[in-house]
Amino acid sequence: DTEVTQTPKHLVMGMTNKKSLKCEQHMGHRAMYWYKQKAKKPPELMFVYSYEKLSINESVPSRFSPECPNSSLLNLHLHALQPEDSALYLCASSQDFFDLGLEGNTEAFFGQGTRLTVV
Amino acid sequence: AQTVTQSQPEMSVQEAETVTLSCTYDTSESDYYLFWYKQPPSRQMILVIRQEAYKQQNATENRFSVNFQKAAKSFSLKISDSQLGDAAMYFCAYRSPQYSGGGADGLTFGKGTHLIIQP
Numbered sequence: 761d762t763e764v765t766q767t768p769k770h771l772v773m774g775m776t777n778k779k780s781l782k783c784e785q786h787m788g789h790r791a792m793y794w795y796k797q798k799a800k801k802p803p804e805l806m807f808v809y810s811y812e813k814l815s816i817n818e819s820v821p822s823r824f825s826p827e828c829p830n831s832s833l834l835n836l837h838l839h840a841l842q843p844e845d846s847a848l849y850l851c852a853s854s855q856d857f858f859d860l861g862l863e864g865n866t867e868a869f870f871g872q873g874t875r876l877t878v879v
Numbered sequence: 880a881q882t883v884t885q886s887q888p889e890m891s892v893q894e895a896e897t898v899t900l901s902c903t904y905d906t907s908e909s910d911y912y913l914f915w916y917k918q919p920p921s922r923q924m925i926l927v928i929r930q931e932a933y934k935q936q937n938a939t940e941n942r943f944s945v946n947f948q949k950a951a952k953s954f955s956l957k958i959s960d961s962q963l964g965d966a967a968m969y970f971c972a973y974r975s976p977q978y979s980g981g982g983a984d985g986l987t988f989g990k991g992t993h994l995i996i997q998p
Contacts, residue, residue, distance in 0.1 A: 793985055802970055802988035803924070816985070848922060857985075866912045866931075866974065868986060870924035 766851050766871035773841065774879055781836040781874045783851030791857030792834040793868065794826060795850040803850055809834060810857040841878045848873045881906045881973050885989035892961050893997050899946075900956045900992045902971030912974040913947070913954045914986070919967040927969070930954065958994075966996045 764785045773779050783792065791810045795803035808816035809828040817826075823845075825837040834851055852868040882905045892898035904913070915927040930938045930947050937945050942959045958965055971989040 795985075800968075800991070800993075802991055803986075805985040808985055850922075850924065852924070852985075867914060867926050867929055868924075869926070870916075872921060872923040875922075 764851055764853055764869050764871035766849075766874050768874055769872065770875045770877075772877045772879060773838065775841060775843070777841075778837070778839045780838065781849055781851075781876075783834040783836075783853075783871055784832055785853040785869070786832055787853065787855075787869065788831075789853035789855050789869070790831060791854045792828065793852040793854075794824075794834070794836050795852065797848040797850055797873070799847075807836075808857055815857060838876075841876075843878050846876055846878045848875055881908075881911075881975070881987050883971055883973050883987050883989040885969075885971055885992050887992045888990070889993040889995065891995040891997060892958075894961055894963060896961055897957060897959045898961055898994065900958075900969050900971075900994065902954045902956070902989055904952050904954065904971075904973050906952070906973065908975060910976050912976070913945075914972040914974070915943070915945070915954075915956045916970045916972055916988075917965075917967045918970065918991075919964075924970070928956065961996050963996050963998065966994055968993050 767782045793808050794806040797803040806820045807826045812828045823840050827835040850873045851871045854868040884903045911932045913930045916924045917927050918924050928938050928940045928943050944957045946955045968991045970991045972986040
C-alpha cells in the first residue's frame with residue numbers, strides 16, 4: 761500500500777466556518793507534510809511532522825492548525841479562513857524527515873489533495 | 880537556501896516523439912536528492928524518477944531518464960515515446976539530506992513545466 765488518502769476531495773466553506781482536512785497513510789512513514797498549492801504554481805510547504813511532533817511551521821497563519829493524532833493520521837483544522845486561502849491542500853509522507861541518507865528513504869508520497877474554496 | 884529553476888513554462892510534443900524538460904538548481908551542498916514529480920489533472924503528485932547526487936550514473940525508469948550534470952547543477956528529464964497519458968505538469972524538486980534548521984527542508988520545487996502531448 762503506497763497510498764496517501766486525503767478527505768474530503770472538495771470543500772466549500774464560509775469565512776466563519778470551522779472544518780478539518782484529513783490525511784492518512786499506512787506505509788509506516790514517520791514524516792508527514794501539509795503543502796498548499798495555488799493554481800499553476802508549485803506546492804508550498806506549510807507544516808512538517810516528524811515522529812508525531814511538529815518540526816516545521818513555515819510561518820503559517822494561526823487560522824490553520826495542524827494536528828497529528830498518531831503516526832498514520834494528519835489533520836489540518838481550519839477556522840476563520842479568508843478567500844485567498846482557497847487552494848489545493850496536499851498531504852505527503854516520507855519514511856523519515858531528518859535522516860534521508862538511507863537508500864530508498866528519500867521520496868515523498870502525495871495524496872490527491874483537497875480542493876478548498878472559501879466563500 | 881536552495882533554488883530550483885524550470886525555464887520552460889510549457890512544452891508541446893507529438894505523440895511517440897521524445898521531449899526533454901530542463902531543470903537547474905542552486906545549492907552549496909555536495910550531497911542531496913533530486914526528483915521529477917508529475918501532476919496530472921487528477922492533482923496527485925506522482926514521483927517519476929529520483930537521482931541521488933552521489934551517484935554518477937543517470938537514473939532511468941522505463942521511458943523516463945535524466946541527464947544529471949552535477950557540476951553544471953542541471954537535471955533534465957527525457958521522456959521517450961511520449962504517450963497521451965504523459966500530459967501533466969512536471970515539477971523538478973530538490974531535497975537536502977538532513978534538516979539543517981531554520982526553514983523549509985521539505986521539497987523545494989521548481990515552478991513547473993506544463994507538458995502537452997499532441998495526438
